[in-house]
Amino acid sequence: MRTLGVDLAAATRKTAAAVIEWDNGSARLAHLALDIGDEEIVRLFGATDMTGIDCPVGWPDAFLPFLAGHLAFEPHPVLDFDGIEGRRLLAYRDTDRFVTARTGLIPLSVSADRLAHPAMRCAVIQAKISRGHGPQARDGSGRLAEVYPAASLKSWGLLARGYKGRGGAETERLAELLDGLKQAAPWLDLAGHEDRLAGSDDMFDALIAALTARAVALGVTLRPDAAHAKAARTEGWIHLPTGGLDGLGGGLDGLGGDRP
Template identity: 80%
Template sequence: MPPEVESGSVRTLGVDLAAATKKTAVAVIEWGHGSARLAHLALNVADQEIVELFGATDMTGIDCPVGWPQALIPFLTGHLEFNGGPVLAYDGIEGRRLLAYRDTDRFVTARTGLIPLSVSADRLAHPAMRCAVIQAKIAALHGPQPRDGSGKLAEVYPAASLKLWGLAARGYKGRGTTEAERLSVLLEGLRGHAPWLDLAGHEERLAGSDDLFDAVVASLTARAAAVGLTAQPDDAHSPAAIKEGWIHLPTGGLDRLVCPGG
């Protein structure tokens, strides 16, 4: 069930979406004056709870592609209908890159040096299919959410957010001892960069689950998107962002999330 919160407070939801309920994590942060509190943290979350939390919060950041490359549609349609023209238009490695990566993926690589996983040619495809269904469920109750993040739903990329906030974000995913140590160090780094964030006693859980940790980072990035502290698609990127989705990258430090514009 959505967490109970004080009337008038601002809340952001972060979702680390997996292909199934297992390993899907959510985090709700409640924002006050100069501080924020982790109000809800859950693992193994089903679609219904995500949709309910979306309706109970002000902005959602979801760590999953919200769309596919535009080029993929005519390619698949051409293949289905034995129409070689649209298929041959993407012959060669450069053509396949257009099928595999969205405009926003290329923007993220240019801005951060990180290469997002491909939604159409990598293991993100299954979570993205689930994400499309969740978007449809949200639309049925709350109206369609623009894929460029101009509504109440923004696509986020926790590793990129962490890097832009000055935190080392490599090698912390997994269940090995090394990964666990790196996650613990990363959590301490986040606490140092955001001393105003009250983790409400969830430190041990966050240090033991990269899924929960990423959900918190997604919620923090949702706040950045809500207060205008993420890179927006310009005229060159906007047409693709509307159809394919847009990964919101922070443009200010973590300290500005509690003091937007200050």
Template identity: 80%
Template sequence: MRTLGVDLAAAARKTAVAVLEWDAGTARLVHLALDVDDREIVELFGSSSMTGIDCPVGWPDAFLPFLAGHLNLDARSVLEHDGIEGRRLLAYRDTDRFVTGHTGLIPLSVSADRLAHPAMRCAVIQAKIAAEHGPQARDGSGRLAEVYPAASLKVWGLLARGYKGRGAPEAERLGVILEHLAAAAPWLDLAGSEDRLAASDDLFDAVIASLTARAAAVGQTLHPPETHAAAALTEGWIHVPSGQLAGLTRA
């Protein structure tokens, strides 16, 4: 099995990918790249069993009707979201609330935060994948799963905060996380890329996304409960690991 992890940015710059090859109780990093364009992502998707992408694959179900109501001067549909609680339904998806309840982490809003631009690119990439490899269900039941590296790290008992950035404290924390990852997953061969990973949180997140893609592929992530299943198909679903790192090689 080959798993692809994508840490998606709004443009090719700072977009990172990592491909892991799984065999006989081991995983080896066989491809690691930064500043990756759409074409490479689509090609790598085609040669991978499962892809984990660190970016929302959809928007809240309430968001588009709200925008349509505003466009069409339909005051009733707009006023349904008056007040902070109404606006939360526009900002956060079912899966965002589920992840917060399960991990305590609050995903960024796809419609009201810094993820909006990357999510637009993600929608285009999904269309390109569909054109070449067939449509992929947004709930992760196909070969594409939305992932959240911070949630994966927390479930796996690794430091999940404070490592993003270019400063010395962030770099030091990232180095510590890499050491802990090596101890928790001695079966993971990073193929001499430790220095590159320690210098780039984008590349590191791509590796975590690839590990989470493996968890999704072997049934070791939390799937949408029945009450969230319909929304997961339209809004997307974040696949959070349901087990520990060691289980990824035993599947």
């Protein structure tokens, strides 16, 4: 099988993609690229079996009635979210709160932070995928799953903070993190891309997204239970790996992509 990881940014120049090919307990980084446009993401989606995208695939359910009430000059839907607790419901999704409770990490708000810009692009990409390959469930039960590389890394016992950015300390931490990943996953052939991965947190996150996509495909991530299922279908669901990296090399039957 082949898994795609996308580190999605608002601008194409900061968007990265990684494709991993899996075969008989080994894996190879078959494709790694930066400066990726929408159509290339859609093409790669069609050529792979499971995609992990590092970007929210939806907004908080509370956000729409709040905006609709504001636009219609209707006070009650707006006043339902008065106070700090109400604003938290507007800013964070059910899955964001779940991830924080499980990992201690706080995802950026899709409605109240700069993450809203890539999320708008992600919505357009989802529509383009739907047009060409059919709609993909936002809870990750199809061929597209929302992932959070920092949370995946923490779930696998690897450094989850301090590697993003262009500073000397961040670059050093990213190089150390890549070394830790290679030690934890000796079966992963990076195909000579080590220097590129150590020099770009965008491409590194795309690699982690592709590894997490494999975990989703194998069923070794936390899925929404009954308490979270309804919100996951509309807001999206961040998939957290439940097993170690060494468990990703197992087989999988009955999964195939629409290869061009």
